[in-house]
Amino acid sequence: MQQPVFHTENITKVYDTGEVKVFALRGVNLDIYAGEMTVLLGSSGSGKSTLLNILGGLDRATEGKAFFKGADLATMSERQLTAYRRKHVGFVFQFYNLVPSLTARENVALVTEISDDPMKPEEALARVGLTHRIDHFPAELSGGEQQRVAIARAIAKRPEVLLCDEPTGALDSKTGVQVLEALAQINEELGTTTAIITHNAAIQNMAHRVVFFADGQISETKVNSTRLLPHEIDW
Amino acid sequence: MRVLNKKLVRDFWRLWAQSLAIALVLACGVMILVIAIGVERSLTETQSTFYERNRFADVFASATRASNDLKGEIEQISGVSAVETRITQYAILDLEGMDEPASARLVSLPRTGIPQLNVPSLIDGRFPDPNAANEVLVNEPFAIANGFVAGSSFYATLNGQKRLLTITGTGLSPEFIYLIGPGAMMPDNRRFGVIWMGYDTLASAFNLGGAFNDVTLTLTRCR
Numbered sequence: 049m050q051q052p053v054f055h056t057e058n059i060t061k062v063y064d065t066g067e068v069k070v071f072a073l074r075g076v077n078l079d080i081y082a083g084e085m086t087v088l089l090g091s092s093g094s095g096k097s098t099l100l101n102i103l104g105g106l107d108r109a110t111e112g113k114a115f116f117k118g119a120d121l122a123t124m125s126e127r128q129l130t131a132y133r134r135k136h137v138g139f140v141f142q143f144y145n146l147v148p149s150l151t152a153r154e155n156v157a158l159v160t161e162i163s164d165d166p167m168k169p170e171e172a173l174a175r176v177g178l179t180h181r182i183d184h185f186p187a188e189l190s191g192g193e194q195q196r197v198a199i200a201r202a203i204a205k206r207p208e209v210l211l212c213d214e215p216t217g218a219l220d221s222k223t224g225v226q227v228l229e230a231l232a233q234i235n236e237e238l239g240t241t242t243a244i245i246t247h248n249a250a251i252q253n254m255a256h257r258v259v260f261f262a263d264g265q266i267s268e269t270k271v272n273s274t275r276l277l278p279h280e281i282d283w
Numbered sequence: 284m285r286v287l288n289k290k291l292v293r294d295f296w297r298l299w300a301q302s303l304a305i306a307l308v309l310a311c312g313v314m315i316l317v318i319a320i321g322v323e324r325s326l327t328e329t330q331s332t333f334y335e336r337n338r339f340a341d342v343f344a345s346a347t348r349a350s351n352d353l354k355g356e357i358e359q360i361s362g363v364s365a366v367e368t369r370i371t372q373y374a375i376l377d378l379e380g381m382d383e384p385a386s387a388r389l390v391s392l393p394r395t396g397i398p399q400l401n402v403p404s405l406i407d408g409r410f411p412d413p414n415a416a417n418e419v420l421v422n423e424p425f426a427i428a429n430g431f432v433a434g435s436s437f438y439a440t441l442n443g444q445k446r447l448l449t450i451t452g453t454g455l456s457p458e459f460i461y462l463i464g465p466g467a468m469m470p471d472n473r474r475f476g477v478i479w480m481g482y483d484t485l486a487s488a489f490n491l492g493g494a495f496n497d498v499t500l501t502l503t504r505c506r
Binding site for chain 1: 285286287289290293294297
């Protein structure tokens with residue numbers, strides 16, 4: 049049986065504001081396998097971003113355990129978590145977080161300069177179809193292009209997992225599809241385990257597996273027997 | 284060049300006006316700091332030099348009346364380097380054209396003319412003749428405030444005796460840098476001054492013949 053890259057056991061996350069306790073996650077058990085493209089689907093506030101932050105080492109669970117290839121993230125020190133994020137995880141967020149005063153190539157080089165075995169920035173940008181925009185500044189790029197630069201930046205260090213939090217949330221359908229094509233291509237060609245958070249139900253059709261979230265819990269898991277290509281998706 | 288350095292250079296270039304303003308503010312701050320430190324050091328050195336040159340005393344003590352014979356005993360005290368005994372008193376002044384009362388601190392000069400300690404720096408004129416009963420040296424701010432020069436005269440009441448005093452010169456002493464008269468809140472150089480005059484004149488005026496009521500001394504360990 050295939051070993052999961054991520055394995056969680058009864059993860060609970062509570063935000064304690066003093067007067068009120070808000071349960072963001074209520075005992076989530078989830079496995080994500082190597083090379084898999086998983087879509088975490090749910091409405092706002094259903095707990096999917098919280099789970100992604102815990103898996104990415106950006107946050108810690110209140111209870112339960114989260115393992116990355118057998119290593120317990122909950123017991124890692126801050127320094128170990130930083131090393132984990134740097135070596136193994138690529139992040140793509142809804143808002144691209146590019147440095148405005150650096151070109152696309154330089155934004156990617158920010159990561160490759162501090163990685164152990166990175167691909168060249170030019171290669172990373174080529175993989176997302178931005179060779180012709182390599183020396184453009186973020187202000188000279190469209191939203192979709194900026195997000196693809198962010199994806200190139202995330203994959204340039206050859207991470208084992210790519211965690212994407214609403215990568216098309218700020219984009220229209222046409223440019224969103226271009227971003228999804230880039231993600232699908234990375235998943236296919238590099239075998240990068242990819243988890244995509246979205247509340248856009250149309251995106252579920254391109255995933256190997258879909259995990260439905262509601263009220264801090266997994267309500268349903270579905271394996272797609274046939275997957276759509278990104279350009280076949282519309283919303 | 285590393286990418287972060289490129290970012291730094293570009294951001295710096297983009298914000299050159301603000302950067303220049305910040306640099307100028309910092310430069311001004313550093314300049315003021317350097318100037319302030321320089322001034323502080325210069326003033327401290329000037330003060331030390333002034334004290335040393337005028338042999339400013341380390342210890343000041345006063346008494347109602349003490350025999351001059353005590354001076355020898357004080358000199359024998361371990362750690363005492365130099366001793367000066369003198370008479371100090373206050374006098375009411377009668378200054379021409381001034382309605383409000385003025386006063387002065389009288390300080391005796393030794394019979395040799397120039398004191399051993401707390402030597403006034405002569406700014407103008409000369410020291411009084413120790414044997415001349417009416418000759419006095421006054422502190423410079425008092426002289427300037429009242430328009431006095433060497434040769435000017437004014438009346439002073441010494442222990443009930445009104446005397447006409449003649450100024451032979453003006454001076455400054457480390458002992459009297461910031462002068463506030465008795466009962467005053469602020470310095471008033473017009474109404475309060477320092478008058479140095481011969482020991483014998485003050486001794487006879489205040490019935491302190493063969494005695495002193497003020498002693499100053501320097502200590503060996505302070506040098």
